[in-house]
Amino acid sequence: MNILLWHVHGSWTTSFVQGPHTYLVPVTPDRGPDGLGRARTWDWPASVREVAPEQLRRCPVDLVVLQRPHEADLVRRWTGRRPGTDVPALYLEHNSPAGTAVDTRHPLADRDDIPVVHVTHFNRLMWDCGRAPTAVVEHGIVDPGHRWTGEEPTAAVVVNEPVRRGRTTGTDLLPRFAKRVPLTVFGMATDGLADHLGLPADRCRTRDLPQHELHAAMARCRLYLHPVRWTSLGLSLLEAMFLGLPVVALDTTEAREAVPEDAGVVSNRFDVLEDAVRRFAEDHAAARETGLRARAAARARYGLPRFLHDWELLIKEVTR
Template structure:
C-alpha cells in the first residue's frame, strides 16, 4: 500500500477510511471531511442493509460510498474506524486483516458504560494498538480504559442556521425508541414536565409514547421521525427544547437545538452540565426546577429568544465542524503513520 500523501505542514492527504453507519448524526459530521469513506452495505438495489452493513441509507454524504463486504478484501483501505466490538471480528473476517496489527484502526466510543460506571472495563482496555476516542469527557471518565491509549474528540455539528421562531407555545424533544429505553432516556419524566407545557416528541418509535405515559396526546405527542432538514424547521417553531436522558452520551440533538437558537431545559446528568452554560438555558437534576423553567420560557417568549441566541453562540464556539474534522484528520494520520513505523513482521 502506498503511503498517504502529506502537505508541507505534515497533515495526511485523503485516506480510504472504512467506517460503519451506526449513529447517523455523528456520521453525517464525520463524512464531511476530505477522505473517501467506505460504508459496508449488504442490501441490494436500494433495499435496506443489515445491522452490520446498513450502507448510507440514501443519505447525501459527500465522499462516502457503499461497498459490499465481499469487495472489502480487494479494497485499498488505509485505516478503519470501529464503533462496536463485533466490528473487530468483521474486519478480520471480511478483509483477512487484523485491526491494529495488520491494519491501522481507531475505535470510537459513543456510549456510557451499560453496567457499573466505576467498574466496567472498556472492550479495548487491554489493547495498546488501537487508540480509543470518546465523544465526551464524561464517557472517558466513566469507562475503565485500562492500558488503551485514549482521548476525547467532542461532537462537531454542521450549522443548520438560525431558524428559531418559537411561535408554538410548546416544548420539543428528540428521543429514539422512548418506550423501550424508558428511564435511560428519561421518558418517564415527560409526563410531569408536560404539566408545564405540551411536549412534542420526535424520533423513531415515538408514536405511542403518550399511551405508555398514560397521558393524553394533547400533553405528550409522539411526532414521529423526520428527515433532518424538515426536523430542524419543526423544532425551531417550538418555544423551548427539553433534554431528558439519565444515562446516555450527550445527544447531538441538544447541540443541534442550540444551533437552531432554541433555549434549553436539560436534566443535569452525563455531559449536559459541561455542555450547556447557564445563559443557554436551565440544567438541573430536580424535575420541579425543569418544569418551572419550561413554564417560564413558554410565558416569556422574549426571554426564550435571548436565551436561545446565547445557546447558538455557545454551540458555534464549542461544537464547530471544522475543529471536529481537524482533530479527526490528526488522529487518522497519526494512526496510519504509527502503523507504518512498526517493524515489518
C-alpha cells in the same frame, strides 16, 4: 486516504464524512445493521463510497474506524487484515457505560494496539479502558442555521424508543413537565407514548420525521427539553442549540459542559426545571434571547471546523 467505517450513527457520520478523505461504507443486499450503506435521510458527499464485503479484499484501506465490538472480526473476515496490526484502527465509543460506571470495562480494555476515542470527557472518565490508549474528540455539527421561530409554545423532546428505554431517557419524567408545557416528542417508536404515560394527546404528541424535516419542526417549538438521565451527550441537544432553541436539561453526564448558564437551565432540581420550562413557554422574548446565546455557545464549541481539525490530528497520529 481511504477510511473504512460502518454506517452506525447517522448524525455523527454526517459530520465525520465532511473531511478530506474517501470513506468506504459496507453495503449488503439486505442493507442490514452491518451493511446499511450510504445514508438515505442525511446529505453525504460523493466521497462516501458503498463497498460490498466481497470487494473489500481488493480495496486499499488506510484506516479502520470501529464502532461496535464485532466489527474487528468483520474486518478480518472481509479484508483479510487484522485491525491494529495489519491496518491502523481506532475504536469510536459513542456511549456512556451501560452498566455500573466504575466497574464497566470497555471491550477493548485488554488491547493496546487500538486507541479508544470517546465523544465526551465524561465518557472517558467513566469507562474502564484498561491499557487501551484513549482520546476525546468532542462532537461537531453541520450547522443547520438559526431557524428558531418558537411559534408553538411547546417543548421539543427528541428520543428514540422512549417506552423501551424508560428511565434511561427520562421518559418517566415527561408527565411532570407536561403539566407545565405541552410536549412534542420526536423520534422512532414513539407511537402510544401518551397512553403509556397516561397523558392526554394535547399534552404529549409524537412525531417520527425524516431528518430533512426534523430541524424545521423542532425550530417551531418554544424550547428544547432534555430529560435524559444516562446516555452520552445527545446530538439532538446540540442540534437544538444550533437551531437557536433555549435548553432545559438534567444536570447529568456532559450536559453541564455543553450548556453554559446563559444558554438555558441545567439542574437536577425538579422545581428549577419545571419553572424553567414554564417561563420559556410563556415568554417568547426570553426564549429567543436565550436561544441565541445557546446557538453562539454551540457554534463556538461544537462547530464542524474544530471537529474535523481534531480528527485530522488524531488520524495523522495513528497512521504515521
